[in-house]
Amino acid sequence: MGTIGDLERRSGIGPSPAERTAFWQQFHHLDGQACLDAGVAELRRMIAAKEGLAEVIPNRRGRVPKRERLPPLTAEQKNRAPGLCRQTRATLEKYPGQRLDWWRAL
Secondary structure (H helix, E strand, O other): OHHEEEEEEEEEEEOOOHHHHHHHHOOEEEEEEEEHHHHHHHHHHHHHHHHHOOOOOOOHHHOHHHHHHHHOOOHHHHHHHOOOOHHHHHHHHHHOOOOOOHHHHH
């Protein structure tokens, strides 16, 4: 993210105190953190519009879980059972449908 000054520069707000004050005055009715959040959201919106981006993700709270981002497994990937050693895989193929974890019942 950088600093607020970086966001102001990227959004096109001038470096003078008067220009910066004019931008932040529109949020003066909000208190503390709400003022900063609204200002930063507006700066990001301005940057997105300036750079032609559709949307800027403000933080990690709005991210999609990894499971939903990844494509579903193919049938071949499901059958490969990653993580099994060659010997275990061969045993599973030799005795399909049987429970091979009998030792856990002991």
